Amino acid sequence: xxxxxxxxxxxxxxxxxxxxxxxxxxxxxxxxxxxxxxxxxxxxxxxxxxxxxxxxxxxxxxxxxxxxxxxxxxxxxxxxxxxxxxxxxxxxxxxxxxxxxxxxxxxxxxxxxxxxxxxxxxxxxxxxxxxxxxxxxxxxxxxxxxxxxxxxxxxxxxxxxxxxxxxxxxxxxxxxxxxxxxxxxxxxxxxxxxxxxxxxxxxxxxxxxxxxxxxxxxx
Amino acid sequence: xxxxxxxxxxxxxxxxxxxxxxxxxxxxxxxxxxxxxxxxxxxxxxxxxxxxxxxxxxxxxxxxxxxxxxxxxxxxxxxxxxxxxxxxxxxxxxxxxxxxxxxxxxxxxxxxxxxxxxxxxxxxxxxxxxxxxxxxxxxxxxxxxxxxxxxxxxxxxxxxxxxxxxxxxxxxxxxxxxxxxxxxxxxxxxxxxxxxxxxxxxxxxxxxxxxxxxxxxxxxxxxxxxxxxxxxxxxxxxxxxxxxxxxxxxxxxxxxxxxxxxxxxxxxxxxxxxxxxxxxxxxxxxxxxxxxxxxxxxxxxxxxxxxxxxxxxxxxxxxxxxxxx
Numbered sequence: 001x002x003x004x005x006x007x008x009x010x011x012x013x014x015x016x017x018x019x020x021x022x023x024x025x026x027x028x029x030x031x032x033x034x035x036x037x038x039x040x041x042x043x044x045x046x047x048x049x050x051x052x053x054x055x056x057x058x059x060x061x062x063x064x065x066x067x068x069x070x071x072x073x074x075x076x077x078x079x080x081x082x083x084x085x086x087x088x089x090x091x092x093x094x095x096x097x098x099x100x101x102x103x104x105x106x107x108x109x110x111x112x113x114x115x116x117x118x119x120x121x122x123x124x125x126x127x128x129x130x131x132x133x134x135x136x137x138x139x140x141x142x143x144x145x146x147x148x149x150x151x152x153x154x155x156x157x158x159x160x161x162x163x164x165x166x167x168x169x170x171x172x173x174x175x176x177x178x179x180x181x182x183x184x185x186x187x188x189x190x191x192x193x194x195x196x197x198x199x200x201x202x203x204x205x206x207x208x209x210x211x212x213x214x215x216x217x218x219x
Numbered sequence: 220x221x222x223x224x225x226x227x228x229x230x231x232x233x234x235x236x237x238x239x240x241x242x243x244x245x246x247x248x249x250x251x252x253x254x255x256x257x258x259x260x261x262x263x264x265x266x267x268x269x270x271x272x273x274x275x276x277x278x279x280x281x282x283x284x285x286x287x288x289x290x291x292x293x294x295x296x297x298x299x300x301x302x303x304x305x306x307x308x309x310x311x312x313x314x315x316x317x318x319x320x321x322x323x324x325x326x327x328x329x330x331x332x333x334x335x336x337x338x339x340x341x342x343x344x345x346x347x348x349x350x351x352x353x354x355x356x357x358x359x360x361x362x363x364x365x366x367x368x369x370x371x372x373x374x375x376x377x378x379x380x381x382x383x384x385x386x387x388x389x390x391x392x393x394x395x396x397x398x399x400x401x402x403x404x405x406x407x408x409x410x411x412x413x414x415x416x417x418x419x420x421x422x423x424x425x426x427x428x429x430x431x432x433x434x435x436x437x438x439x440x441x442x443x444x445x446x447x448x449x450x451x452x453x454x455x456x457x458x459x460x461x462x463x464x465x466x467x468x469x470x471x472x473x474x475x476x477x478x479x480x481x482x483x484x485x486x487x488x489x490x491x492x493x494x495x496x497x498x499x500x501x502x503x504x505x506x507x508x509x510x511x512x513x514x515x516x517x518x519x520x521x522x523x524x525x526x527x528x529x530x531x532x533x534x535x536x537x538x539x540x541x542x543x544x
Contacts, residue, residue: 049446051445071450071451075449075450078445078448079448091252091443094250094252102252102447105249105252106444106448106449106453107448108453150447154447
């Protein structure tokens with residue numbers, strides 16, 4: 001599904017912070033992306049999400065060479081990827097329901113066609129009673145669940161999560177992990193970027209470890 | 220994509236948090252993705268309103284000047300004047316009669332009328348005052364020659380015939396006045412176009428600054444839209460919708476005030492039209508009416524300002540989105 005070959009990344013004229021990354025992410029797979037702070041996890045996630053171009057190497061996504069994609073093509077591919085940010089990136093002026101429905105609205109769908117689906121997903125993540133609430137009044141855990149719901153509402157093939165448990169207590173972290181596992185079982189490939197060893201110990205999955213700019217894969 | 224989200228079949232980790240019976244979602248209009256308050260709406264609406272008002276007043280004034288000039292031209296152009304100067308040793312009455320005969324004999328002349336001696340004296344009264352005996356003064360006699368509708372009389376032939384038969388007579392076809400009036404009307408149109416161009420430039424600049432500000436304020440929203448797969452066209456549409464509405468609102472306010480102003484002027488003109496002052500004002504400035512074409516032009520200006528606002532914002536949004544990538 002996604003293939004990196006000898007990918008390198010540097011910012012400006014600085015040193016190469018990611019070197020010779022070569023790995024694959026297969027369909028229906030589950031992996032943790034880990035490494036010390038500053039190892040380049042977020043940069044790698046951004047490349048996976050097409051919001052950052054590598055300075056060298058080949059990235060192939062869904063059989064497309066990303067270097068040759070137009071802006072609109074990249075937007076089309078992003079619709080096949082869901083992303084959950086550490087800081088949630090919810091829009092404060094939209095209700096929880098509207099935030100979660102945003103990917104469908106962007107696709108140009110009529111609200112009547114997705115209302116029930118969004119409501120059902122919000123109930124599934126435990127936000128059934130918070131649909132009309134604005135993000136500023138949600139707790140950290142609720143915001144994280146809303147962000148996850150927004151990432152999966154359009155049924156992406158790949159779900160990327162950047163430190164999804166970074167702002168929640170261990171108990172809620174475990175619950176969120178269960179949510180990701182369930183999504184993976186439903187067919188979505190999952191990449192969770194985290195440096196939370198305890199979280200990774202909760203689930204036996206492939207680990208992609210970034211260290212000193214290089215990636216080590218532990219299947 | 221064949222993936223299905225097992226909402227109904229999988230275990231639901233959040234069941235404990237979601238009370239039953241809470242699946243009712245009130246239907247309401249969706250919140251705009253770009254919040255209205257994040258755009259400098261009021262000040263930009265005011266700028267567009269002022270610019271539309273200035274553009275409408277300029278267009279209306281130019282149309283009034285052009286209409287009045289056209290009326291004057293057609294009124295003045297429908298007649299010519301023969302002036303017979305008194306020459307010692309010549310009977311001016313005989314010269315006037317000869318000039319009348321020459322004029323009547325020219326093709327394309329509808330009516331010829333000579334001012335009497337008394338009428339000619341009355342013409343100079345405003346300058347010399349009344350109550351004077353003007354009979355001893357060598358006052359020229361005027362002959363007004365009205366042209367037949369649609370006719371093109373041979374003025375060169377008439378002038379030559381007068382020169383031969385009445386050397387003291389001269390023909391004035393008001394060409395100088397008409398040319399000057401045409402020049403004035405053309406100048407008014409050029410000045411009007413220049414002012415309208417400046418108004419459009421100022422509007423474009425104002426919208427440019429406002430759009431850049433709105434884009435900077437809403438950058439986090441634009442980023443989220445990109446993250447959820449929005450194309451640049453979709454993002455630009457969110458901003459353009461706001462600016463199009465804002466342009467229409469500002470244009471309607473400015474254009475509406477201009478329409479009311481011209482309506483009041485027209486009503487005032489109609490109210491004073493019977494009075495001496497009204498007649499003088501009408502004679503000097505025309506009918507104080509922009510007419511149906513003028514009101515149509517103002518309505519067109521409203522649409523033009525809204526479209527200029529929307530297109531400018533779209534161009535700036537697209538430029539900014541390019542720089543975001």
